[in-house]
Amino acid sequence: MTYKVGIVGTGAIGWRIIKEMDEHKDFEVAGFAKSSTGGRFKQLVSKYPFYVSKNINMEKYSFDDMLIRLKSRKADFDKNNPSGHLIDLLLEVDIIFDATPGKMGIKNKLLYEHEILNQKREEIGLKPLKVIYQGGESPEVAESSFIANPCYDKVSNESLNQRVVSCNTTGMGRPLYSLLQNKNIPDIDRAYNTLVRRSIDPSSKKGSFIDAFKAEANSHHGHDLNTIYPNLKIGTTAFAVPMSHFHGHSLTVLFKDNIESEDVEELLRKDSRIAVINPPGLFSGDLFEISRQFWNQDSFVVAAQVKKMCDFDDSLEILLAVPQESIVIPETIDCANALLTNKSKKQSMDTTNDLLEIPVIKQQLEYELTP
Numbered sequence: 250m251t252y253k254v255g256i257v258g259t260g261a262i263g264w265r266i267i268k269e270m271d272e273h274k275d276f277e278v279a280g281f282a283k284s285s286t287g288g289r290f291k292q293l294v295s296k297y298p299f300y301v302s303k304n305i306n307m308e309k310y311s312f313d314d315m316l317i318r319l320k321s322r323k324a325d326f327d328k329n330n331p332s333g334h335l336i337d338l339l340l341e342v343d344i345i346f347d348a349t350p351g352k353m354g355i356k357n358k359l360l361y362e363h364e365i366l367n368q369k370r371e372e373i374g375l376k377p378l379k380v381i382y383q384g385g386e387s388p389e390v391a392e393s394s395f396i397a398n399p400c401y402d403k404v405s406n407e408s409l410n411q412r413v414v415s416c417n418t419t420g421m422g423r424p425l426y427s428l429l430q431n432k433n434i435p436d437i438d439r440a441y442n443t444l445v446r447r448s449i450d451p452s453s454k455k456g457s458f459i460d461a462f463k464a465e466a467n468s469h470h471g472h473d474l475n476t477i478y479p480n481l482k483i484g485t486t487a488f489a490v491p492m493s494h495f496h497g498h499s500l501t502v503l504f505k506d507n508i509e510s511e512d513v514e515e516l517l518r519k520d521s522r523i524a525v526i527n528p529p530g531l532f533s534g535d536l537f538e539i540s541r542q543f544w545n546q547d548s549f550v551v552a553a554q555v556k557k558m559c560d561f562d563d564s565l566e567i568l569l570a571v572p573q574e575s576i577v578i579p580e581t582i583d584c585a586n587a588l589l590t591n592k593s594k595k596q597s598m599d600t601t602n603d604l605l606e607i608p609v610i611k612q613q614l615e616y617e618l619t620p
Protein backbone atom coordinates (compact mmCIF):
# COMPACT_ATOMS: atom_id res chain seq x y z
CA MET A 250 0.00 0.00 0.00
CA THR A 251 1.20 3.51 -0.80
CA TYR A 252 0.40 6.37 1.58
CA LYS A 253 -0.23 9.87 0.30
CA VAL A 254 1.70 12.60 2.05
CA GLY A 255 1.45 16.37 2.15
CA ILE A 256 4.18 18.69 3.37
CA VAL A 257 3.22 22.01 4.95
CA GLY A 258 6.24 24.30 5.03
CA THR A 259 9.22 23.59 2.80
CA GLY A 260 12.12 25.26 4.58
CA ALA A 261 15.23 23.52 5.96
CA ILE A 262 13.24 20.52 7.19
CA GLY A 263 10.21 20.40 4.87
CA TRP A 264 12.06 20.21 1.58
CA ARG A 265 14.28 17.41 2.90
CA ILE A 266 11.15 15.49 3.87
CA ILE A 267 9.71 15.96 0.36
CA LYS A 268 12.91 14.71 -1.24
CA GLU A 269 13.02 11.54 0.85
CA MET A 270 9.28 10.84 0.62
CA ASP A 271 9.55 11.12 -3.15
CA GLU A 272 12.14 8.37 -3.19
CA HIS A 273 10.34 6.14 -0.67
CA LYS A 274 8.45 3.29 -2.27
CA ASP A 275 5.73 3.26 0.43
CA PHE A 276 4.87 6.96 0.14
CA GLU A 277 3.70 9.28 -2.59
CA VAL A 278 4.03 13.07 -2.43
CA ALA A 279 0.55 14.50 -3.08
CA GLY A 280 1.80 18.07 -2.77
CA PHE A 281 3.22 20.79 -0.62
CA ALA A 282 1.77 23.93 0.90
CA LYS A 283 3.44 27.22 1.63
CA SER A 284 2.36 30.79 1.88
CA SER A 285 4.77 32.52 -0.50
CA THR A 286 6.78 31.91 -3.64
CA GLY A 287 10.05 32.39 -1.76
CA GLY A 288 12.54 29.72 -0.71
CA ARG A 289 12.78 26.71 -2.96
CA PHE A 290 9.40 27.38 -4.54
CA LYS A 291 10.45 27.27 -8.21
CA GLN A 292 12.40 24.07 -7.80
CA LEU A 293 9.56 22.38 -5.92
CA VAL A 294 6.68 23.62 -8.04
CA SER A 295 8.29 22.19 -11.16
CA LYS A 296 8.03 18.71 -9.60
CA TYR A 297 5.16 18.59 -7.10
CA PRO A 298 1.60 19.96 -6.84
CA PHE A 299 1.49 23.24 -4.92
CA TYR A 300 -1.31 24.17 -2.51
CA VAL A 301 -1.70 27.71 -1.25
CA SER A 302 -1.47 28.25 2.48
CA LYS A 303 -1.70 31.20 4.76
CA ASN A 304 -1.13 31.88 8.43
CA ILE A 305 -3.99 30.19 10.16
CA ASN A 306 -5.81 31.48 13.15
CA MET A 307 -8.67 29.11 13.62
CA GLU A 308 -9.34 30.61 17.00
CA LYS A 309 -10.49 33.69 15.13
CA TYR A 310 -12.14 32.15 12.05
CA SER A 311 -14.76 29.51 11.49
CA PHE A 312 -14.03 26.68 9.07
CA ASP A 313 -16.13 28.38 6.38
CA ASP A 314 -14.35 31.72 6.89
CA MET A 315 -11.04 29.95 6.58
CA LEU A 316 -12.16 28.29 3.37
CA ILE A 317 -13.15 31.67 1.89
CA ARG A 318 -9.82 33.20 2.91
CA LEU A 319 -7.84 30.33 1.44
CA LYS A 320 -9.85 30.45 -1.80
CA SER A 321 -9.23 34.17 -2.22
CA ARG A 322 -5.56 33.64 -1.40
CA LYS A 323 -5.41 30.99 -4.12
CA ALA A 324 -6.54 33.59 -6.65
CA ASP A 325 -3.43 35.66 -5.77
CA PHE A 326 -1.29 32.73 -6.82
CA ASP A 327 -3.13 31.79 -10.00
CA LYS A 328 -0.22 32.64 -12.25
CA ASN A 329 1.72 29.88 -10.49
CA ASN A 330 -0.97 27.40 -11.37
CA PRO A 331 -1.70 26.06 -7.85
CA SER A 332 -3.48 22.73 -7.54
CA GLY A 333 -5.66 24.12 -4.78
CA HIS A 334 -5.39 25.50 -1.27
CA LEU A 335 -4.36 23.93 2.01
CA ILE A 336 -7.78 22.40 2.77
CA ASP A 337 -7.75 20.69 -0.65
CA LEU A 338 -4.41 19.13 0.27
CA LEU A 339 -5.77 18.02 3.64
CA LEU A 340 -8.57 16.23 1.76
CA GLU A 341 -6.07 14.34 -0.40
CA VAL A 342 -3.57 12.82 1.98
CA ASP A 343 -3.15 10.19 4.68
CA ILE A 344 -0.55 12.17 6.57
CA ILE A 345 0.71 15.73 6.86
CA PHE A 346 4.27 16.64 7.75
CA ASP A 347 3.99 20.06 9.36
CA ALA A 348 7.38 21.76 8.97
CA THR A 349 6.27 25.34 9.45
CA PRO A 350 8.29 27.66 11.72
CA GLY A 351 8.10 26.78 15.43
CA LYS A 352 4.80 27.56 17.20
CA MET A 353 2.86 27.68 13.92
CA GLY A 354 2.08 23.95 14.00
CA ILE A 355 0.00 24.38 17.14
CA LYS A 356 -2.18 26.89 15.25
CA ASN A 357 -2.42 24.61 12.23
CA LYS A 358 -3.48 21.79 14.55
CA LEU A 359 -6.89 23.48 14.99
CA LEU A 360 -7.45 23.07 11.28
CA TYR A 361 -5.96 19.56 10.97
CA GLU A 362 -8.26 18.33 13.74
CA HIS A 363 -11.30 20.36 12.79
CA GLU A 364 -14.53 18.40 13.05
CA ILE A 365 -15.76 19.63 9.65
CA LEU A 366 -12.50 18.64 7.97
CA ASN A 367 -12.69 15.16 9.40
CA GLN A 368 -16.38 14.86 8.44
CA LYS A 369 -15.45 15.79 4.87
CA ARG A 370 -12.64 13.22 4.96
CA GLU A 371 -15.02 10.54 6.16
CA GLU A 372 -17.50 11.40 3.37
CA ILE A 373 -14.84 10.72 0.77
CA GLY A 374 -13.67 7.53 2.47
CA LEU A 375 -10.53 8.85 4.18
CA LYS A 376 -9.49 8.03 7.74
CA PRO A 377 -8.83 10.84 10.24
CA LEU A 378 -5.82 12.89 9.24
CA LYS A 379 -2.47 11.95 10.79
CA VAL A 380 0.08 14.66 11.45
CA ILE A 381 3.78 14.77 12.32
CA TYR A 382 4.99 18.00 13.92
CA GLN A 383 8.59 19.09 14.40
CA GLY A 384 10.61 20.02 17.47
CA GLY A 385 9.98 23.78 17.32
CA GLU A 386 6.51 23.01 18.66
CA SER A 387 5.96 22.53 22.36
CA PRO A 388 5.37 18.91 23.42
CA GLU A 389 1.64 19.54 24.01
CA VAL A 390 1.07 19.78 20.25
CA ALA A 391 1.00 15.98 19.93
CA GLU A 392 0.10 12.81 21.78
CA SER A 393 3.79 12.19 22.48
CA SER A 394 7.30 13.10 21.41
CA PHE A 395 9.34 10.83 19.18
CA ILE A 396 12.85 9.49 18.67
CA ALA A 397 12.83 6.20 16.75
CA ASN A 398 14.66 3.82 19.11
CA PRO A 399 12.97 4.62 22.44
CA CYS A 400 9.52 5.52 21.06
CA TYR A 401 8.70 3.50 17.94
CA ASP A 402 7.04 0.62 19.78
CA LYS A 403 4.90 2.98 21.84
CA VAL A 404 3.22 4.44 18.75
CA SER A 405 0.42 2.47 17.13
CA ASN A 406 -1.74 2.93 14.05
CA GLU A 407 -4.38 4.26 16.46
CA SER A 408 -2.21 7.32 17.20
CA LEU A 409 -3.15 10.43 15.26
CA ASN A 410 -0.07 12.57 15.72
CA GLN A 411 3.46 12.75 17.02
CA ARG A 412 6.12 15.38 17.49
CA VAL A 413 9.64 14.55 16.30
CA VAL A 414 11.89 16.24 18.85
CA SER A 415 14.43 18.88 17.84
CA CYS A 416 17.87 18.24 16.40
CA ASN A 417 19.59 18.78 19.75
CA THR A 418 17.19 16.54 21.66
CA THR A 419 17.60 13.83 19.01
CA GLY A 420 21.38 14.25 19.22
CA MET A 421 21.36 13.63 22.99
CA GLY A 422 18.58 11.06 22.85
CA ARG A 423 20.29 8.56 20.57
CA PRO A 424 23.40 7.80 22.68
CA LEU A 425 21.41 7.98 25.92
CA TYR A 426 19.08 5.28 24.59
CA SER A 427 22.02 2.89 24.24
CA LEU A 428 23.22 3.73 27.75
CA LEU A 429 19.81 3.55 29.41
CA GLN A 430 18.62 0.26 27.98
CA ASN A 431 21.85 -1.79 28.24
CA LYS A 432 21.91 -3.98 31.34
CA ASN A 433 25.65 -4.74 31.13
CA ILE A 434 26.78 -1.28 32.14
CA PRO A 435 26.02 0.56 35.39
CA ASP A 436 22.85 2.66 35.65
CA ILE A 437 23.07 6.36 34.99
CA ASP A 438 22.95 8.51 38.10
CA ARG A 439 22.59 11.82 36.24
CA ALA A 440 23.79 13.68 33.17
CA TYR A 441 24.78 17.24 32.30
CA ASN A 442 25.09 18.60 28.82
CA THR A 443 26.63 21.83 27.59
CA LEU A 444 25.49 22.58 24.06
CA VAL A 445 27.22 24.88 21.64
CA ARG A 446 24.63 25.57 19.06
CA ARG A 447 24.51 27.42 15.79
CA SER A 448 23.00 30.84 16.13
CA ILE A 449 21.42 30.73 12.68
CA ASP A 450 20.53 28.35 9.84
CA PRO A 451 22.82 28.43 6.76
CA SER A 452 19.95 29.62 4.55
CA SER A 453 18.64 32.30 6.90
CA LYS A 454 18.60 35.90 5.75
CA LYS A 455 17.79 37.17 9.22
CA GLY A 456 21.39 37.74 10.34
CA SER A 457 23.22 36.70 13.46
CA PHE A 458 25.69 38.15 15.94
CA ILE A 459 29.25 37.79 14.64
CA ASP A 460 31.46 38.27 17.66
CA ALA A 461 29.49 37.19 20.69
CA PHE A 462 27.83 34.24 22.34
CA LYS A 463 24.46 33.90 23.99
CA ALA A 464 24.20 31.58 26.99
CA GLU A 465 21.18 30.00 28.61
CA ALA A 466 21.40 28.06 31.87
CA ASN A 467 18.85 25.33 32.54
CA SER A 468 17.97 25.43 28.84
CA HIS A 469 14.83 23.79 27.47
CA HIS A 470 16.81 20.94 25.89
CA GLY A 471 17.02 18.88 29.09
CA HIS A 472 13.31 19.33 29.76
CA ASP A 473 12.59 18.31 26.18
CA LEU A 474 14.66 15.15 26.61
CA ASN A 475 12.49 14.29 29.61
CA THR A 476 9.54 13.98 27.22
CA ILE A 477 11.41 10.91 25.91
CA TYR A 478 13.11 9.70 29.12
CA PRO A 479 10.93 11.01 31.98
CA ASN A 480 13.06 9.49 34.75
CA LEU A 481 16.45 10.66 33.55
CA LYS A 482 18.07 13.32 35.73
CA ILE A 483 19.54 15.72 33.21
CA GLY A 484 20.54 19.37 33.18
CA THR A 485 21.55 21.38 30.13
CA THR A 486 23.20 24.71 29.39
CA ALA A 487 23.16 26.13 25.86
CA PHE A 488 25.55 28.55 24.20
CA ALA A 489 24.54 29.99 20.83
CA VAL A 490 27.63 30.94 18.81
CA PRO A 491 28.27 32.49 15.38
CA MET A 492 28.32 29.37 13.22
CA SER A 493 25.76 27.73 11.02
CA HIS A 494 26.74 24.08 10.52
CA PHE A 495 26.53 21.52 13.33
CA HIS A 496 25.75 21.78 17.01
CA GLY A 497 28.44 20.62 19.47
CA HIS A 498 27.58 18.92 22.76
CA SER A 499 29.64 18.00 25.78
CA LEU A 500 27.48 15.39 27.47
CA THR A 501 28.80 14.36 30.88
CA VAL A 502 27.29 11.17 32.23
CA LEU A 503 27.71 10.14 35.88
CA PHE A 504 27.10 6.44 36.48
CA LYS A 505 26.20 4.66 39.71
CA ASP A 506 29.38 2.55 39.46
CA ASN A 507 32.71 2.59 37.65
CA ILE A 508 32.61 2.55 33.88
CA GLU A 509 35.09 1.97 31.05
CA SER A 510 34.99 4.31 28.08
CA GLU A 511 35.81 1.40 25.73
CA ASP A 512 32.64 -0.44 26.82
CA VAL A 513 30.53 2.60 26.03
CA GLU A 514 32.31 3.16 22.74
CA GLU A 515 31.52 -0.40 21.72
CA LEU A 516 27.91 0.04 22.73
CA LEU A 517 27.44 3.26 20.77
CA ARG A 518 29.16 1.79 17.73
CA LYS A 519 26.35 -0.80 17.52
CA ASP A 520 23.78 1.98 17.02
CA SER A 521 23.22 2.37 13.29
CA ARG A 522 22.71 6.15 13.63
CA ILE A 523 25.75 7.00 15.74
CA ALA A 524 29.24 7.29 14.22
CA VAL A 525 31.84 6.68 16.93
CA ILE A 526 34.90 8.70 16.07
CA ASN A 527 38.14 9.30 17.87
CA PRO A 528 40.08 12.15 16.29
CA PRO A 529 42.83 13.87 18.32
CA GLY A 530 40.55 16.91 18.54
CA LEU A 531 36.96 17.00 17.38
CA PHE A 532 36.72 19.66 14.64
CA SER A 533 33.29 20.20 13.11
CA GLY A 534 34.92 21.40 9.87
CA ASP A 535 36.23 17.86 9.31
CA LEU A 536 32.74 16.44 9.70
CA PHE A 537 31.33 19.04 7.37
CA GLU A 538 33.97 18.32 4.75
CA ILE A 539 33.44 14.55 4.89
CA SER A 540 29.67 15.02 4.80
CA ARG A 541 30.09 16.92 1.52
CA GLN A 542 30.76 13.60 -0.12
CA PHE A 543 27.13 12.78 0.43
CA TRP A 544 23.97 14.19 -1.01
CA ASN A 545 23.36 17.75 0.15
CA GLN A 546 26.07 17.45 2.85
CA ASP A 547 23.54 15.72 5.06
CA SER A 548 25.00 13.03 7.29
CA PHE A 549 21.89 12.09 9.37
CA VAL A 550 24.08 10.43 12.04
CA VAL A 551 25.30 11.96 15.28
CA ALA A 552 29.09 11.72 15.62
CA ALA A 553 30.24 10.76 19.13
CA GLN A 554 33.60 10.69 20.85
CA VAL A 555 33.75 9.01 24.27
CA LYS A 556 36.33 10.09 26.87
CA LYS A 557 36.90 9.48 30.54
CA MET A 558 35.84 12.55 32.53
CA CYS A 559 39.15 13.72 34.14
CA ASP A 560 40.22 10.91 36.51
CA PHE A 561 36.72 10.03 37.68
CA ASP A 562 36.13 6.31 37.25
CA ASP A 563 32.36 6.64 37.34
CA SER A 564 31.95 9.43 34.76
CA LEU A 565 32.29 9.81 31.02
CA GLU A 566 32.26 12.73 28.70
CA ILE A 567 30.64 12.14 25.32
CA LEU A 568 31.36 14.81 22.73
CA LEU A 569 28.68 14.99 20.09
CA ALA A 570 28.45 16.68 16.71
CA VAL A 571 24.87 17.09 15.55
CA PRO A 572 24.05 17.78 11.86
CA GLN A 573 21.12 20.00 12.70
CA GLU A 574 18.99 19.91 9.57
CA SER A 575 19.40 16.25 8.67
CA ILE A 576 19.40 14.39 12.00
CA VAL A 577 15.61 14.58 12.37
CA ILE A 578 14.88 13.25 8.86
CA PRO A 579 15.33 9.51 9.61
CA GLU A 580 13.24 9.88 12.78
CA THR A 581 10.50 11.66 10.79
CA ILE A 582 10.33 8.82 8.27
CA ASP A 583 10.23 6.20 11.03
CA CYS A 584 7.52 8.18 12.77
CA ALA A 585 5.37 8.02 9.62
CA ASN A 586 5.94 4.25 9.52
CA ALA A 587 4.91 3.93 13.16
CA LEU A 588 1.71 5.94 12.61
CA LEU A 589 0.64 4.29 9.36
CA THR A 590 2.27 0.93 8.67
CA ASN A 591 2.69 -2.48 10.29
CA LYS A 592 6.47 -2.37 9.98
CA SER A 593 8.39 -3.42 13.09
CA LYS A 594 10.89 -0.96 14.54
CA LYS A 595 13.76 -2.88 13.00
CA GLN A 596 12.12 -3.06 9.57
CA SER A 597 11.38 0.64 9.68
CA MET A 598 14.81 1.75 10.85
CA ASP A 599 16.59 -0.58 8.41
CA THR A 600 14.60 0.60 5.39
CA THR A 601 15.00 4.24 6.41
CA ASN A 602 18.74 3.78 6.91
CA ASP A 603 19.07 2.19 3.48
CA LEU A 604 17.03 4.93 1.81
CA LEU A 605 19.28 7.61 3.31
CA GLU A 606 22.49 5.57 2.82
CA ILE A 607 23.19 5.90 6.53
CA PRO A 608 25.34 2.74 6.79
CA VAL A 609 27.79 4.14 4.21
CA ILE A 610 27.90 7.55 5.90
CA LYS A 611 28.51 6.04 9.35
CA GLN A 612 31.26 3.79 7.99
CA GLN A 613 32.96 6.66 6.18
CA LEU A 614 32.91 9.00 9.19
CA GLU A 615 34.23 6.28 11.50
CA TYR A 616 36.95 5.36 9.01
CA GLU A 617 38.15 8.88 8.32
CA LEU A 618 37.92 10.23 11.86
CA THR A 619 39.61 7.45 13.78
CA PRO A 620 43.43 7.34 13.72
Ligand SMILES: NC(=O)c1ccc[n+]([C@@H]2O[C@H](COP(=O)([O-])OP(=O)(O)OC[C@H]3O[C@@H](n4cnc5c(N)ncnc54)[C@H](OP(=O)(O)O)[C@@H]3O)[C@@H](O)[C@H]2O)c1
Nearest residue numbers: 258259260261262283284285302303304349383385416573
Ligand atom coordinates in the same frame (compact mmCIF):
# COMPACT_ATOMS: atom_id res chain seq x y z
N1 LIG B 1 16.33 24.22 10.79
C1 LIG B 1 16.73 23.22 11.52
O1 LIG B 1 17.95 22.93 11.54
C2 LIG B 1 15.76 22.39 12.33
C3 LIG B 1 16.23 21.20 12.90
C4 LIG B 1 15.32 20.40 13.59
C5 LIG B 1 14.00 20.77 13.74
N2 LIG B 1 13.58 21.96 13.19
C6 LIG B 1 12.16 22.31 13.35
O2 LIG B 1 11.48 22.07 12.12
C7 LIG B 1 10.41 23.02 11.96
C8 LIG B 1 10.62 23.79 10.66
O3 LIG B 1 11.84 24.50 10.78
P1 LIG B 1 12.64 25.02 9.51
O4 LIG B 1 13.98 25.42 10.00
O5 LIG B 1 12.53 24.03 8.38
O6 LIG B 1 11.80 26.31 9.16
P2 LIG B 1 12.05 27.34 7.95
O7 LIG B 1 13.31 26.99 7.24
O8 LIG B 1 11.85 28.69 8.50
O9 LIG B 1 10.85 26.98 6.96
C9 LIG B 1 9.50 27.18 7.30
C10 LIG B 1 8.65 26.92 6.08
O10 LIG B 1 7.28 27.10 6.45
C11 LIG B 1 6.66 27.88 5.42
N3 LIG B 1 5.51 28.55 5.99
C12 LIG B 1 5.45 29.68 6.74
N4 LIG B 1 4.19 29.97 7.04
C13 LIG B 1 3.43 29.01 6.48
C14 LIG B 1 2.03 28.74 6.44
N5 LIG B 1 1.14 29.53 7.01
N6 LIG B 1 1.60 27.64 5.77
C15 LIG B 1 2.46 26.83 5.15
N7 LIG B 1 3.79 27.04 5.14
C16 LIG B 1 4.25 28.10 5.82
C17 LIG B 1 7.76 28.80 4.92
O11 LIG B 1 7.52 29.25 3.60
P3 LIG B 1 6.54 30.46 3.28
O12 LIG B 1 6.95 31.59 4.19
O13 LIG B 1 6.74 30.71 1.84
O14 LIG B 1 5.17 29.97 3.57
C18 LIG B 1 8.94 27.84 4.90
O15 LIG B 1 8.90 27.07 3.72
C19 LIG B 1 10.44 23.90 13.21
O16 LIG B 1 9.59 23.31 14.17
C20 LIG B 1 11.89 23.77 13.68
O17 LIG B 1 12.07 24.04 15.05
C21 LIG B 1 14.42 22.77 12.47
